[in-house]
Amino acid sequence: MGKLAENGAFSTNSYTNLFKEIGCTEEDVQQRLTETWEALFGEHDDTRIYYPVDDSLGYILDTGNLDVRTEGMSYGMMMAVQMDKKDIFDRLWNWTRTYMYMTEGENAGYYAWSCNPDGSKRAYGPAPDGEEYFALALFFASHRWGDGAEPYNYGVQARELLRTCLHKGESGDGQPMWNPENKLIKFVPNCGFSDPSYHLPHFYELFALWANEEDRSFWKEAAEASRAYLKLACHPVTGLAPEYAYYDGTPNNERGYGHFYSDSYRVAANIGLDYEWFRSDSWEVQEANLIQAFFADKAPEEFRRYTIDGLPLEEATLHPVGLIATNAMASLAADGPYKWSMVDKFWNTPVRTGVRRYYDNCLYFFSLLALSGTYKIWFPN
Template sequence: MKKTDGAFYTGEYRNVFKEYGYSEVEISARVQDTWEQLFFGDEEMRIYHEVGDDLGYMLDTGNIDVRTEGMSYGMMMAVQMNNKDVFDRLWKWTYTYMFMTEGENAGYFAWSCSPEGKKNSYGPAPDGEEYFALALFFASHRWGDETEAPFNYSQQAKDLLHTCIHKGEDGVGHPMWNPENKLIKFIPNCEYSDPSYHLPHFYELFSLWAYEEDQQFWKEAAQASREYLKIACHPETGLSPEYAHYDGTPNDERGFGHFYSDSYRTAANIGLDYEWFRGDVWETEEANKIQAFFSDKEPSDYRRYKIDGEPFEETALHPVGLLATNAMASLATVDGPNARASVDLFWNTPLRTGVRRYYDNCLYLFAMLALSGNFRIWMPKL
């Protein structure tokens, strides 16, 4: 493996579906259909809703709220699909209703709002902020910045990232990344992490596009996250907990020290880091382990697990999301022993229906984009 083999260096993105024998026509149709169903489909499927002439939101259908997670995901999906109208609607809704201008969390976004825009919480969730920042940079590079806020995309991204790492230096509030170990926190006012929040491939790009004085921090954060994932993921099963201490051990606060819903994203993140940057040879080993763990299990029997693989009676709340992220891990192990089976299972699984469809189908669309070579880095125009 050479780092220069990554898509960031070559500009070439693997179409894993095509490599596995699916036709380009059916791949393109599947990507487009997935997008159309989630954003413009019927009421039983879509999770995107437009408001008036210039606003829109992503609905968490299981909790009937709007989350920074979903809004930032929707923005990333929109920029990848080259839909500026959807992107701008989501970003304006976010900026209008979720941005906090006072209190200890000023400069961050409230992680949950009602569909009418009322804040359910005045606390932020860092996984939203990091996705907002990269989606905004990509929008700037793909469509260009406007002069007026909030559509001066790159300025918004730089300001947000600056807040994320410098908040609290004046004694008010807390940063989203620990300033010493450079690890992302679960929430700003705690000192532990969530392995699925770690996006070293995002931080590599932040180190190029953030304010100059912040760039070294992001470079170090990318390396710190790659090393952290090695100690947070179980050495045999590959499973990671939802919450983990800085030493990588599970943090079972409120029962979040197990492999469950948040954790599923870790495999997807590792796959994309490998595709973009060839982050670490360990990522291939990790993808092989987690795919092997699920290779003999039916999605209908996915469970909550201790990270050593011991199952609970409780079944997985988001089985479609889990099989989607396991498939996305194939980006790191295209020739691995369970890679094709994982991708075929995903391809042959439809979008989820019902009240819990939001999280599963967000992960589904990301996997569809990534495995078709359409989850891309949008570079500044020369």
């Protein structure tokens, strides 16, 4: 991982609290975490995204599309393990296993990316960003709480899922979620392009420690490949990444997905957390500075869809709060003139209400965790 890795939280077990640097007290930060958790996982109808079912199930609702996605379920599990909310974690995982897991067809072993709230499937294909979040959330749960009876044997479940992600199709139908040649995550298993926001090298560094032994070298190479890929996909002047990109990093402009839009927001957050955990690549500092500089003079009501070279298009953003949150999370890597103003803007932005709140509030809570030093690596006991 290089010399820089010695300064990351992976090595030091010390996490940055940027809110303290802008004058917030520890009490302020803990209160915000508690209040935000309650807003998302409590019974406030204008902000909630979590809905319990019976005694042992619960789901995260995409309030804009009225479906349950592996993205949201895996995000909710990561939030729950970071907040030490085992009951919520288990409810989400139980719902995921009960309704989303596919046992037949070319995608057997993966999770259906979209279901109705009653558990019926809306799609029979998987989305790799859900699988990678499921895997790391499960590892963290295993390390923090210990394994239980199936399906709460978290570590076993994580390793089996990662094995499927890499080896699917070797002895039957289906395709792996990572390209075995270039080690890059796919947008979906049966395609030849990627989504830059799916690239989580900080996750893969940990998979390289905890996955099945025979796959660990792959995950180490995948971390290096993803860091190299992001340098290709992110524009060298604006820092903006497209939603979809080919393996050479060029935008995939099918139906406008070569632009900077909703998926793309997560790249800044991912770069910030990778730098916080591993300090593996000083390019991430430069990239965080570029993204923050691009948005420094733009008010949320001005946020648009952009070409990656910065041309504003007519379509307004669907998720202004999410973009504020991810731009702030980039401050974990940034050292430029907008580092602190982005954190301050986020601190003074409330969670989103209304129909489109799901995606914004997921990104909001991840940024809150990360900037408060609460988004931690949970190691085996």
